[in-house]
Amino acid sequence: MTDPAGTSDAVGDTPTDTPQRLHPMSWLFVLLAQLRQYLIPLIALFVLGRKDSPGRAPPSWDRWDSELWPLLGVAVLAASSVWRYFTYGYGIGQDALRIRSGVLSRSLRIIPFARIHNVAIEQTLLHRLFGVASVRLESAGSERPEAEMRVLSMDAAIALEALVRRHTTVGPPSAVADAQARSTSATAPAVGGPVTLLRLPLREIVLQGLLSNRGLIALGAVFAALAQPGLNFDWGLPWRLTERLLRRTIGEDQGALARAEPLLLATYGALVLVCALVALRLLSVALTLLQDHGFTLTREGRRITVERGLVSRVRASISRRRIQAWTVREPLLHRLAHRRTLAIDNAAGAGEEGSGHTLRELAPLVTPAQADRLIHDLAPATGWPAVEWRRLPGSHWWRRAAPVAAVLLLLSLGLGWHLGAAGLLPLLLLPLVAWAARRKAELARWAVTDSLVAVKEGWLERTWRFAELDKLQAVELSRSPIDRGCGTATLWLDTAGASGLGPPLRIAYLPAAEAQRLADILTEALAHRPLRW
Amino acid sequence: MTEFRPDPDDPPARGEAPPSGEEPAAAPPDVPADLPEGTSPAAAPPGPPTRAGSASQGGLPASGPVGPPIPADATVGASDWNPLPARALPVFVAGELPFAVLLALMSGAAASVLTFVATSSVGRTFAQGLAGALLGLGWALWLSVRRFARTFWRLDAHGLSVREGRLWQREIRVPATRVQHLDLTRGPLQRGRDLATLVVHTAGSRHDAVTVPDLDAADAERLRDALSRQVDRDLDD
Numbered sequence: 001m002t003d004p005a006g007t008s009d010a011v012g013d014t015p016t017d018t019p020q021r022l023h024p025m026s027w028l029f030v031l032l033a034q035l036r037q038y039l040i041p042l043i044a045l046f047v048l049g050r051k052d053s054p055g056r057a058p059p060s061w062d063r064w065d066s067e068l069w070p071l072l073g074v075a076v077l078a079a080s081s082v083w084r085y086f087t088y089g090y091g092i093g094q095d096a097l098r099i100r101s102g103v104l105s106r107s108l109r110i111i112p113f114a115r116i117h118n119v120a121i122e123q124t125l126l127h128r129l130f131g132v133a134s135v136r137l138e139s140a141g142s143e144r145p146e147a148e149m150r151v152l153s154m155d156a157a158i159a160l161e162a163l164v165r166r167h168t169t170v171g172p173p174s175a176v177a178d179a180q181a182r183s184t185s186a187t188a189p190a191v192g193g194p195v196t197l198l199r200l201p202l203r204e205i206v207l208q209g210l211l212s213n214r215g216l217i218a219l220g221a222v223f224a225a226l227a228q229p230g231l232n233f234d235w236g237l238p239w240r241l242t243e244r245l246l247r248r249t250i251g252e253d254q255g256a257l258a259r260a261e262p263l264l265l266a267t268y269g270a271l272v273l274v275c276a277l278v279a280l281r282l283l284s285v286a287l288t289l290l291q292d293h294g295f296t297l298t299r300e301g302r303r304i305t306v307e308r309g310l311v312s313r314v315r316a317s318i319s320r321r322r323i324q325a326w327t328v329r330e331p332l333l334h335r336l337a338h339r340r341t342l343a344i345d346n347a348a349g350a351g352e353e354g355s356g357h358t359l360r361e362l363a364p365l366v367t368p369a370q371a372d373r374l375i376h377d378l379a380p381a382t383g384w385p386a387v388e389w390r391r392l393p394g395s396h397w398w399r400r401a402a403p404v405a406a407v408l409l410l411l412s413l414g415l416g417w418h419l420g421a422a423g424l425l426p427l428l429l430l431p432l433v434a435w436a437a438r439r440k441a442e443l444a445r446w447a448v449t450d451s452l453v454a455v456k457e458g459w460l461e462r463t464w465r466f467a468e469l470d471k472l473q474a475v476e477l478s479r480s481p482i483d484r485g486c487g488t489a490t491l492w493l494d495t496a497g498a499s500g501l502g503p504p505l506r507i508a509y510l511p512a513a514e515a516q517r518l519a520d521i522l523t524e525a526l527a528h529r530p531l532r533w
Numbered sequence: 534m535t536e537f538r539p540d541p542d543d544p545p546a547r548g549e550a551p552p553s554g555e556e557p558a559a560a561p562p563d564v565p566a567d568l569p570e571g572t573s574p575a576a577a578p579p580g581p582p583t584r585a586g587s588a589s590q591g592g593l594p595a596s597g598p599v600g601p602p603i604p605a606d607a608t609v610g611a612s613d614w615n616p617l618p619a620r621a622l623p624v625f626v627a628g629e630l631p632f633a634v635l636l637a638l639m640s641g642a643a644a645s646v647l648t649f650v651a652t653s654s655v656g657r658t659f660a661q662g663l664a665g666a667l668l669g670l671g672w673a674l675w676l677s678v679r680r681f682a683r684t685f686w687r688l689d690a691h692g693l694s695v696r697e698g699r700l701w702q703r704e705i706r707v708p709a710t711r712v713q714h715l716d717l718t719r720g721p722l723q724r725g726r727d728l729a730t731l732v733v734h735t736a737g738s739r740h741d742a743v744t745v746p747d748l749d750a751a752d753a754e755r756l757r758d759a760l761s762r763q764v765d766r767d768l769d770d
Binding site for chain 2: 472477494497527
């Protein structure tokens with residue numbers, strides 16, 4: 001692969017505005033990306049289309065519904081990919097990146113370096129074969145990347161990332177940036193080279209696989225795929241296989257089969273269960289290895305970078321001050337293993353939850369002490385973990401139990417109607433629910449300091465969530481009818497890039513006066529602090 | 534029952550406000566609404582008779598210079614909670630019609646199913662279903678009217694606040710420093726009654742767009758100007 005003359009050099013040091021091309025092999029990757037969109041329809045055409053034609057005529061161009069038509073489409077796509085390569089060019093200006101693109105309607109996009117929140121470099125196996133990478137530049141709030149450069153040579157990609165880093169680090173000479181730089185240099189004098197904050201050894205990655213439920217999710221995906229109507233998967237197959245296996249071990253004698261059945265079935269059932277559990281964990285470990293092998297978290301200046309992946313490597317980097325909120329999780333298994341996970345919210349790339357392109361997982365598996373140190377390193381202003389946690393009044397524990405208790409009551413009412421006394425058995429769970437609610441209420445904490453807002457929730461799975469005060473966007477005070485009856489209120493704090501699925505930054509069951517006071521304090525504090533994100 | 538202060542159970546007497554002037558609830562009668570008030574929000578005129586406007590300020594930690602302050606001429610109604618203009622009621626209710634229709638359909642369906650199970654007479658099912666739908670529609674409209682009466686907004690030195698809801702009350706505060714951009718929309722119904730809807734966009738996720746529906750058009754424009762001035766100020770430094 002020969003680079004177009006001086007691509008990597010030009011990206012390197014001196015900003016030039018001379019238009020540069022992507023890597024010459026980029027047409028292949030554009031084509032593959034386009035094909036991936038059409039892959040499922042194409043396969044469906046081939047597979048289902050064949051089923052419908054009873055005569056099994058050989059593929060030919062004569063018929064209007066020929067299987068070969070898609071090939072023509074592929075050829076057209078290939079031609080357009082090559083064309084796109086010749087029409088796509090980028091140039092590096094003083095403080096902005098200019099991208100010219102478009103086959104028929106030409107467009108020029110100017111992306112100021114200071115607006116780029118997230119730089120993601122992705123290398124699949126094929127990318128690595130050619131020594132190239134696809135680069136995505138993301139700005140805040142946009143669902144799609146500002147620019148997706150498919151593909152650059154690896155050197156050019158790294159150089160581009162470094163360029164963005166330099167520009168955002170030097171930044172505009174505002175007081176805010178200066179203050180940030182000062183606080184950075186205070187905690188990390190080595191601004192020069194990258195500092196490795198976390199590197200996960202193989203042992204930790206295997207442990208993470210064992211603790212996580214990735215296998216279950218993958219299995220769910222497989223089942224969902226098998227349930228596609230077009231596939232007509234035979235769900236009876238596993239049972240018939242089991243039966244055949246039984247017959248083979250015992251023989252065809254019906255009497256022996258009937259006698260041996262209960263014991264054998266139990267043994268088989270246990271075996272299958274154990275095998276399934278082991279297989280799930282192995283699958284989890286394998287998936288985790290694929291995704292997280294060689295996980296490293298580094299910091300260079302104010303920019304932090306995560307690199308991960310076994311076969312396809314992903315490298316994502318954001319500026320430290322772009323971190324919108326932090327989430328520490330400690331599910332039950334993790335707690336037994338003395339581990340936590342640390343994730344961040346990031347205003348860029350909101351549209352692609354869990355795709356791994358944007359930096360969300362800061363540390364998939366760390367000890368509690370490591371997690372605290374990482375947070376302290378990256379957000380020294382918060383004072384974490386030395387936060388003055390406050391408790392909630394414990395008298396409202398029953399409200400945490402109320403929803404589940406109501407469902408249980410309805411369920412046992414319905415069952416009792418049909419089954420009589422036996423239907424009331426679900427009510428036996430009530431003490432358990434009440435106890436869980438009590439524990440949750442006892443363990444819940446919140447904190448509002450002059451630099452951060454934090455909540456801690458959960459009993460079996462514990463979560464900590466916090467955001468710096470600067471990163472809050474809006475404050476909501478809400479009261480349900482029950483809240484009003486109990487004299488409490490809920491305080492919601494909104495941050496950018498928060499996912500609807502994770503634990504919310506919300507202080508519930510607060511005494512109303514306290515909530516009102518907090519809302520006033522926070523609103524006033526925000527009115528004095530300009531938005532920086 | 535403890536309420537938010539000021540107590541929304543005690544709304545301003547809407548009947549007292551002349552249909553065209555929604556200011557009287559907020560500004561003293563001798564100050565024309567359009568003129569700069571020139572006072573800091575804390576020095577708001579002695580409260581309107583019905584609202585505990587000063588109570589809502591009571592919890593604020595008293596601070597010195599509030600900076601950067603919103604220009605005085607923009608503090609519409611100073612620090613008090615402003616209701617929506619009375620003439621906005623039909624527009625507001627019309628805006629919630631989809632919800633009303635849904636509720637009507639649901640209650641109609643429920644009524645007809647129950648009637649059919651009980652009597653299995655088609656005629657009565659139809660009649661009772663229709664009655665149920667009408668009942669649902671009426672209930673939904675009544676809820677909308679109540680919601681309208683419980684919707685307030687406030688612009689103070691810190692930013693915009695919106696208060697809404699009756700059973701589930703909520704108060705959203707958007708600090709002026711967090712406003713990204715502002716939309717002012719005017720539908721055909723709103724144009725006829727000189728109303729406008731203000732949408733305040735923030736960078737947040739749950740409250741990425743905070744809507745104040747059916748404001749008086751002049752108020753909406755002043756709100757927009759006041760809040761966008763703040764955006765300009767942020768961009769300058």
